[in-house]
Amino acid sequence: MALSTGTDxxxxxxxxxxxxxxxxPSSKNLAGRSPTQIALERLRKDKVAxxxxxxxxxxxxxxxxxxxxxxxxxxxxxxxxxDAPRPSEVLxxxxxxxxxxxxxxxxxxxxxxxxxxxxxxxxxxxxxxxRTSLMVAVLATAFSTVVGVTLGLIAGYARxxxxxxxxFFIDFFLSFPFILGALALAPIITQxxxxxxxxxxxxxxxxxxxxxxxxxWMGLAxxxxxxxxxxxxxxxxxxxxxIGVPTRQVLxxxxxxxxxxxxxxxxxxxxxxxxxAEAGLSYLGIGLTESPSLGRMVNNATNYFENYPLYLWSPVxxxxxxxxxxxxxxxxxxxxxxxxxxx
Amino acid sequence: MRLKKPIIAVAAVSAFALAACGGSSDGxxxxxxxxxxxxxxxxxxxxxDQDPTREGPASIDGATEGGTVxxxxxxxxxxxxxxxxxxxxxTSILTGLVTRTLTQYAYDEENNKMVLVPxxxxxxxxxxxxxxxxTFTLKDGLTYEDGTPVEAEDFVWxxxxxxxxxxxxxxxxxxxxxxxxxxxxKGPYTGNGLKGFTAVTADGNxxxxxxKTPFPDMPYWASFAALGPIPQDxxxxxxxxxxxxxxxxxxxxxxxxxKSLRLVRNPEWNADSDPARTAYPxxxxxxxxxxxxxxxxxxxxxxxxxxATLTYDDILAEDYRDLSSTGRMSEGTFPLTSFWAPDYRKxxxxxxRQAIAYAYPYADANRAGGYIEDxxxxxxxxxxxxxxxxRKEFNPLEVDPGTTDVEKAKALLEEADAVGYEIKWLYxxxxxxxxxxxxxxxxxxxxxxxxxxxxxxxxxxxxxLRSDPDTDINVRSGGWIADWPSGAxxxxxxxxxxxxxxxxxxxxxxxxxxxxxxxxxxxxxxxPIEEQAEMWGxxxxxxxxxxxxxxxxxxxxxxxxxxxxVEGHFIDNTIGMxxxxxxxxNQG
Numbered sequence: 001m002a003l004s005t006g007t008d009x010x011x012x013x014x015x016x017x018x019x020x021x022x023x024x025p026s027s028k029n030l031a032g033r034s035p036t037q038i039a040l041e042r043l044r045k046d047k048v049a050x051x052x053x054x055x056x057x058x059x060x061x062x063x064x065x066x067x068x069x070x071x072x073x074x075x076x077x078x079x080x081x082x083d084a085p086r087p088s089e090v091l092x093x094x095x096x097x098x099x100x101x102x103x104x105x106x107x108x109x110x111x112x113x114x115x116x117x118x119x120x121x122x123x124x125x126x127x128x129x130x131r132t133s134l135m136v137a138v139l140a141t142a143f144s145t146v147v148g149v150t151l152g153l154i155a156g157y158a159r160x161x162x163x164x165x166x167x168f169f170i171d172f173f174l175s176f177p178f179i180l181g182a183l184a185l186a187p188i189i190t191q192x193x194x195x196x197x198x199x200x201x202x203x204x205x206x207x208x209x210x211x212x213x214x215x216x217w218m219g220l221a222x223x224x225x226x227x228x229x230x231x232x233x234x235x236x237x238x239x240x241x242x243i244g245v246p247t248r249q250v251l252x253x254x255x256x257x258x259x260x261x262x263x264x265x266x267x268x269x270x271x272x273x274x275x276x277a278e279a280g281l282s283y284l285g286i287g288l289t290e291s292p293s294l295g296r297m298v299n300n301a302t303n304y305f306e307n308y309p310l311y312l313w314s315p316v317x318x319x320x321x322x323x324x325x326x327x328x329x330x331x332x333x334x335x336x337x338x339x340x341x342x343x
Numbered sequence: 344m345r346l347k348k349p350i351i352a353v354a355a356v357s358a359f360a361l362a363a364c365g366g367s368s369d370g371x372x373x374x375x376x377x378x379x380x381x382x383x384x385x386x387x388x389x390x391x392d393q394d395p396t397r398e399g400p401a402s403i404d405g406a407t408e409g410g411t412v413x414x415x416x417x418x419x420x421x422x423x424x425x426x427x428x429x430x431x432x433x434t435s436i437l438t439g440l441v442t443r444t445l446t447q448y449a450y451d452e453e454n455n456k457m458v459l460v461p462x463x464x465x466x467x468x469x470x471x472x473x474x475x476x477x478t479f480t481l482k483d484g485l486t487y488e489d490g491t492p493v494e495a496e497d498f499v500w501x502x503x504x505x506x507x508x509x510x511x512x513x514x515x516x517x518x519x520x521x522x523x524x525x526x527x528x529k530g531p532y533t534g535n536g537l538k539g540f541t542a543v544t545a546d547g548n549x550x551x552x553x554x555k556t557p558f559p560d561m562p563y564w565a566s567f568a569a570l571g572p573i574p575q576d577x578x579x580x581x582x583x584x585x586x587x588x589x590x591x592x593x594x595x596x597x598x599x600x601x602k603s604l605r606l607v608r609n610p611e612w613n614a615d616s617d618p619a620r621t622a623y624p625x626x627x628x629x630x631x632x633x634x635x636x637x638x639x640x641x642x643x644x645x646x647x648x649x650x651a652t653l654t655y656d657d658i659l660a661e662d663y664r665d666l667s668s669t670g671r672m673s674e675g676t677f678p679l680t681s682f683w684a685p686d687y688r689k690x691x692x693x694x695x696r697q698a699i700a701y702a703y704p705y706a707d708a709n710r711a712g713g714y715i716e717d718x719x720x721x722x723x724x725x726x727x728x729x730x731x732x733x734r735k736e737f738n739p740l741e742v743d744p745g746t747t748d749v750e751k752a753k754a755l756l757e758e759a760d761a762v763g764y765e766i767k768w769l770y771x772x773x774x775x776x777x778x779x780x781x782x783x784x785x786x787x788x789x790x791x792x793x794x795x796x797x798x799x800x801x802x803x804x805x806x807x808l809r810s811d812p813d814t815d816i817n818v819r820s821g822g823w824i825a826d827w828p829s830g831a832x833x834x835x836x837x838x839x840x841x842x843x844x845x846x847x848x849x850x851x852x853x854x855x856x857x858x859x860x861x862x863x864x865x866x867x868x869x870x871p872i873e874e875q876a877e878m879w880g881x882x883x884x885x886x887x888x889x890x891x892x893x894x895x896x897x898x899x900x901x902x903x904x905x906x907x908x909v910e911g912h913f914i915d916n917t918i919g920m921x922x923x924x925x926x927x928x929n930q931g
Binding site (some may be wrong): 078079080086087088091093095096116117118119186187190191197200229258279287289300304306307308326 | 636658660661662663664665704706707708710711713715716717718772773775776778779780781783785787788797799800801803804
């Protein structure tokens with residue numbers, strides 16, 4: 001475990017041999033480097049991490065530029081554009097598209113086909129769904145990290161009743177049934193913010209982030225608390241306490257920099273979890289109904305699988321690629337930060 | 344009549360006629376016989392034909408006994424107490440298989456019609472001159488499943504029971520509407536037994552029903568399970584709903600409310616006295632609350648163990664092509680009209696109401712709402728659906744029913760000086776069909792120059808919000824199913840002034856209130872019976888051309904599927920359910 005205080009670059013005994021064995025032949029410079037630098041160095045050499053990061057970058061770009069791409073391809077995710085086709089123009093009476101797959105072969109104007117019932121373009125819907133997925137995952141990760149790290153730091157450092165209370169609080173939340181909570185919240189949100197579909201869309205987005213954070217910060221908080229429990233007994237912390245460094249400074253200047261590694265790992269592994277959770281909740285109909293969502297698309301498409309497999313496969317594959325890429329990158333980051341990993 | 348379950352797009356309510364007409368056995372030119380299986384023009388007259396002399400036993404050529412029919416549905420069975428059964432599924436299962444009443448419907452395969460025929464009574468009843476007193480004579484040798492004989496007093500008891508609105512809040516209220524003392528007698532449980540009940544008297548095998556107002560449609564009301572025999576000493580409402588005593592060919596075996604029901608042969612059923620029911624299968628097993636997708640899957644695969652399976656749910660639109668190509672589908676219509684009701688207090692200009700009708704995206708909404716065009720959604724023009732007595736065919740709009748004309752809507756809106764007029768209506772966020780339909784309607788209204796404001800709610804809250812006159816919306820969606828084919832089951836409940844200030848909306852979702860219409864309804868109800876049917880037809884046209892209070896969205900249709908061993912699964916076009924009395928299992 002790295003013991004550096006962040007600014008001073010001290011390489012610990014545990015870190016030493018590891019680093020030497022890997023770095024010595026290529027580098028003459030034996031000056032200390034921060035664990036983060038070492039980790040990044042390792043990541044650069046990890047092909048899986050590089051490929052997955054590239055995939056993620058593409059997905060993020062697709063999501064960010066979804067409106068431009070859709071404009072350019074003339075595909076639409078709602079009816080607001082006068083050129084957007086209406087259901088009766090592109091769907092037959094039995095709700096299957098009358099142009100493009102599954103009955104009429106590939107067409108360039110709708111590369112992934114048309115959604116039954118709404119007549120939306122599947123590619124456009126996926127691009128916007130990707131947008132929603134990533135936004136929800138990033139927001140949920142950011143908030144749950146802040147909450148988890150703060151409470152974990154306090155609980156681990158405080159000792160006594162504060163620690164007991166916070167630990168109980170964490171356990172209490174961990175024992176809360178997540179799906180049940182989400183199920184109960186969905187209708188309340190609709191009722192409370194049901195003024196118009198616009199405000200509802202915003203409320204749903206925030207509420208799904210809220211639900212994910214509400215039930216997602218405990219793992220990180222526990223992890224951080226455990227780390228702090230061992231760190232606070234170390235000499236540099238005790239030294240800081242002895243010379244009268246204020247508690248706030250001890251927490252954020254002495255302890256936090258040493259927690260960068262576990263935090264980065266936790267973040268990189270929670271992102272795919274949240275992507276999957278958003279899709280799952282929307283699949284159950286308790287997530288997003290007003291904005292495009294990959295989970296909702298999967299749910300809608302299951303009934304059509306037999307005759308229109310493309311409709312189901314496309315969102316499933318996108319979710320799969322995104323979650324696998326995020327997970328692999330997360331794994332690589334964990335390996336890179338973990339001194340015990342040998343390769 | 345209520346639908347199997349509350350569906351947002353339709354959400355029909357019980358239809359109570361305040362007086363009635365039609366139902367006469369004139370059976371006027373039924374129109375094209377044969378032809379397509381779905382007769383959208385006449386709906387098989389939705390049970391207007393009568394045959395008072397038909398006698399039992401009924402039989403089906405080539406049918407064999409044996410087999411178990413499995414019935415799948417996504418909705419559970421509400422109460423099975425005959426007095427309270429008023430949903431499509433509960434009513435039709437009881438009257439088709441379990442409980443006999445005075446009259447019943449028989450399916451006429453040749454003309455695809457339902458015909459009203461006698462059941463436990465010897466004929467369809469004899470009225471007095473002004474239809475205020477009906478006499479029925481019971482057949483001999485009728486027994487319950489336990490062998491005890493059916494007494495005329497049991498009909499008196501069931502009629503009294505059917506007036507207890509507090510013990511049976513979900514049941515149909517026709518007895519209270521028409522029977523003598525309907526407004527004063529509270530029923531045997533809420534009131535004091537039969538004390539004060541004078542409407543029905545029994546004398547030997549003869550039953551006399553006395554009315555407070557002329558009731559020419561009594562033979563139709565007599566076909567409801569609520570008026571069948573119920574023995575007084577076995578009829579505790581808490582227990583009887585779990586096991587109503589069978590008089591028909593099948594009786595309750597295992598019954599888990601809302602979940603499952605097993606019907607087995609009733610050895611005491613007297614086939615010779617029953618002119619319509621048959622009993623070929625050994626058992627019926629109802630497996631309820633099954634997912635719609637799963638039902639469709641089972642029926643599509645038609646695996647060897649599932650071939651004697653049927654469903655009375657509409658199949659999903661996406662499964663229509665697969666199932667209709669198998670030839671194992673039953674399509675039909677039933678007297679349901681779905682409409683959009685603009686709030687008559689708020690949208691006062693008829694041009695705006697007409698503009699909505701021209702702007703409404705009928706074809707898009709069908710697809711978004713999961714309807715199958717021309718099968719489960721038939722273009723509608725008049726309030727009274729095809730088959731209703733006296734229905735006058737006319738078109739209040741200048742385009743074909745079910746056609747959108749954006750230019751026309753724009754022009755009307757400009758004429759009314761109301762460009763940008765705000766339309767607010769409810770949709771349910773937890774119903775995918777409702778959400779998808781909302782999107783197309785919103786855009787169509789915007790295209791026509793309206794400001795569209797869909798108001799989100801949930802399935803659970805939908806009907807409460809809709810029936811509150813103070814809800815901040817100005818268009819309500821609704822639907823109505825007739826209990827029997829008469830104009831009187833349409834206009835009084837839907838378009839007669841209600842006390843909106845006191846919060847009473849009833850089924851008048853448009854809050855329509857015009858003195859002249861109210862007067863005309865009264866005039867028709869007081870007119871000679873034989874003239875009423877035509878007058879309702881005239882009224883339908885007058886209202887639509889002068890006030891245009893309701894925008895007709897669609898008439899109801901059903902598309903049900905069955906396994907390859909099920910024979911005789913036709914559609915009862917009075918109620919949109921299978922013709923239970925004709926079903927048998929082909930074991931060949």
